[in-house]
Amino acid sequence: MLIRPAEAADWESIWPFFREIVTIGETYCYPDQITSESARSSWMTEAPGITVVAELEGRIVGSARIGPNRDGRGAHVATAAFMVDPRSQGEGVGRALAEFTLDWARTTGYRAMQFNAVVATNIGAVSLWKSLGFEILATVPEAFDHAADGLVGLHIMYRSLLDRPILRSESSMRRVPRG
Numbered sequence: 001m002l003i004r005p006a007e008a009a010d011w012e013s014i015w016p017f018f019r020e021i022v023t024i025g026e027t028y029c030y031p032d033q034i035t036s037e038s039a040r041s042s043w044m045t046e047a048p049g050i051t052v053v054a055e056l057e058g059r060i061v062g063s064a065r066i067g068p069n070r071d072g073r074g075a076h077v078a079t080a081a082f083m084v085d086p087r088s089q090g091e092g093v094g095r096a097l098a099e100f101t102l103d104w105a106r107t108t109g110y111r112a113m114q115f116n117a118v119v120a121t122n123i124g125a126v127s128l129w130k131s132l133g134f135e136i137l138a139t140v141p142e143a144f145d146h147a148a149d150g151l152v153g154l155h156i157m158y159r160s161l162l163d164r165p166i167l168r169s170e171s172s173m174r175r176v177p178r179g
């Protein structure tokens with residue numbers, strides 16, 4: 001699998017699965033009726049952030065967006081977002097994108113990565129982020145209107161990038177809770 005910076009022309013490959021994931025209504029706070037143009041301007045980040053795509057056998061199967069979580073004095077903490085084409089989920093694309101993202105953020109000089117709104121019922125994502133060393137700092141109750149489950153929590157998840165290098169073998173490690 002190749003993970004590379006997204007080019008403008010990649011949007012037409014990303015948009016169909018972006019729209020599908022948003023329409024399912026279980027993982028992202030985008031409006032159901034979001035337009036391609038609005039989604040594109042939100043997802044196709046420019047410097048200092050970056051948008052990447054995962055390409056498998058010439059097909060774009062996923063994408064991630066990475067950049068500062070806040071401007072100015074909060075810009076040393078990164079954030080990221082991930083979408084994998086539902087036809088390619090569960091095949092390691094998300095983990096590969098997440099490992100790339102963590103490595104990019106660490107080598108770019110960010111001190112930590114924060115996810116601001118991980119839907120509490122998104123078991124696959126929560127489990128993936130935990131396996132990569134993220135912890136749940138807090139859960140905002142009933143902050144997400146899940147299409148199937150109704151009002152559910154949104155986790156704020158956090159991982160320092162200073163403690164140790166990101167290693168592939170880390171995928172199976174669990175973070176020791178802070179004392």
Ligand SMILES: CC(C)(COP(=O)(O)OP(=O)(O)OC[C@H]1O[C@@H](n2cnc3c(N)ncnc32)[C@H](O)[C@@H]1OP(=O)(O)O)[C@@H](O)C(=O)NCCC(=O)NCCS
Nearest residue numbers: 027082083084089090091092093094095118124125127128
């Ligand atoms: C979440 C998402 C990015 C994960 O990508 P993916 O390619 O499906 O995930 P992977 O195949 O790399 O799986 C990685 C890990 O996720 C976990 N996982 C995935 N699906 C799971 C499920 N249904 N139940 C439990 N764990 C699951 C496993 O821990 C798996 O670990 P493994 O590598 O040891 O098998 C992807 O499913 C997606 O785009 N979902 C819709 C949008 C979304 O939820 N984005 C994230 C918002 S926070």
